[in-house]
Amino acid sequence: MFGKYRYDFLNRDIPYVAVVFRDGSYFVNHIYDQNREYISKSLSDVLNDLFSKVKSGKILLKSLGEVSLDSKIPLTIDTNRMLIIEGDGNTIIIPPSNNYAFEFNADSDWSKRLVFKNLRFKASSNQYAIHLIDCHRPTFELCYFDRCNILVESINTFCEGYTEIQCYHNHCGVEFRKTGGTGSWSDAVMLHSHFDNIANGEYGIRINGGTFYRSDLYIVSVLIGGKLFDIASGVFGRNRIFAVLDGTSGTCFDITTTEDCYGNDIKVTSPPSGLTMLNNPNNKLFGVLRLIGSDDVWRCYDSIPIGVNNVYGSEISFKPYMYNKLPDIRIVVGGTFGTGETVTVKINVKYAHTTKYKEFSFTATADYTLSLADLFDLMVIYDGVNPLMITAQAKSSSASTSVTVTVHVIKR
Numbered sequence: 001m002f003g004k005y006r007y008d009f010l011n012r013d014i015p016y017v018a019v020v021f022r023d024g025s026y027f028v029n030h031i032y033d034q035n036r037e038y039i040s041k042s043l044s045d046v047l048n049d050l051f052s053k054v055k056s057g058k059i060l061l062k063s064l065g066e067v068s069l070d071s072k073i074p075l076t077i078d079t080n081r082m083l084i085i086e087g088d089g090n091t092i093i094i095p096p097s098n099n100y101a102f103e104f105n106a107d108s109d110w111s112k113r114l115v116f117k118n119l120r121f122k123a124s125s126n127q128y129a130i131h132l133i134d135c136h137r138p139t140f141e142l143c144y145f146d147r148c149n150i151l152v153e154s155i156n157t158f159c160e161g162y163t164e165i166q167c168y169h170n171h172c173g174v175e176f177r178k179t180g181g182t183g184s185w186s187d188a189v190m191l192h193s194h195f196d197n198i199a200n201g202e203y204g205i206r207i208n209g210g211t212f213y214r215s216d217l218y219i220v221s222v223l224i225g226g227k228l229f230d231i232a233s234g235v236f237g238r239n240r241i242f243a244v245l246d247g248t249s250g251t252c253f254d255i256t257t258t259e260d261c262y263g264n265d266i267k268v269t270s271p272p273s274g275l276t277m278l279n280n281p282n283n284k285l286f287g288v289l290r291l292i293g294s295d296d297v298w299r300c301y302d303s304i305p306i307g308v309n310n311v312y313g314s315e316i317s318f319k320p321y322m323y324n325k326l327p328d329i330r331i332v333v334g335g336t337f338g339t340g341e342t343v344t345v346k347i348n349v350k351y352a353h354t355t356k357y358k359e360f361s362f363t364a365t366a367d368y369t370l371s372l373a374d375l376f377d378l379m380v381i382y383d384g385v386n387p388l389m390i391t392a393q394a395k396s397s398s399a400s401t402s403v404t405v406t407v408h409v410i411k412r
Contacts, residue, residue: 017057057080068094075104082113103131108157110136121148137161158184173204183210198226211235221251236261245271255370286352300410320389330408350389
């Protein structure tokens, strides 16, 4: 469904060129073809020495345990080469305070490939741990991040093809930031990425300028006050997303950008009642957003409170985010009409960027199903959008009423 993994598993045929291991209180790097070792009590010194000499191949960080870096490790990669940094499940890297653990600037040479595999990153408070600049198809596989954000930055060109395979983010996420260049974030792949315990002020995926598009994301997330998608600025369009949600509070899609978000195809499991699915204060085009089960056949109905003196009563909603297209809508008006009384029922269809409505007036009991012409009036002319919510309201021209109104919404 989500295409081939983006680094083609070539790493399985690439031999190890170096290993970093612990010897008592010392760290050692051993480069195989040079038959040399560098020893220091500082892991940062050992890694900086190693990466100043090794520009490609596979490097194993073996059983280092929980270790702290005291300085940032810059990475360089030879043209048309891949550098793979792999752990063994028993290496937990603590970044230097207020600095990155690793930084890679490809200088817009997209033949340079960087892969992190089976590594763990941990910080005591939320900070950036990995900095990727103007690179192509950076890849993370089976990595764990605890309060360690990844910053993907466009400075001179762009950074496309970001790839994650079965990675876990606890209280942290991935930010795509445009500082310069075009800020293109196309063709990203996240295959079963977890963003868990995302609290207030935290995010899973943040778009901070540029254009995030043409990407496939399979995401599992637990929100506890934060945002799964924080689309703060830039364009978010033509993406395919499958999200499994849980948690107590927070927002799945927070769209505060002033640029359009269009053509997305997003399917989400039914979120717990405390979560907000969509915050879109600028009413931007968004695409198709629906809950799993929206393709099923179902019927729901509810009594609509009738306001008096021509003031609408409370707004009643029906199965939000469950519509691929407009369903059949039936209005049943019963009870007893007073002399000269008119009851008006208002059907609202809410899209990401606008709301369409139509009013139906009754002077006697009735059973009315909206016609195709009525439904046309409730549709928008844009391609690739769907109704997010259908609501109904009712009002009476009289000071009191004995009329009843029931609205049925039928998906078939």
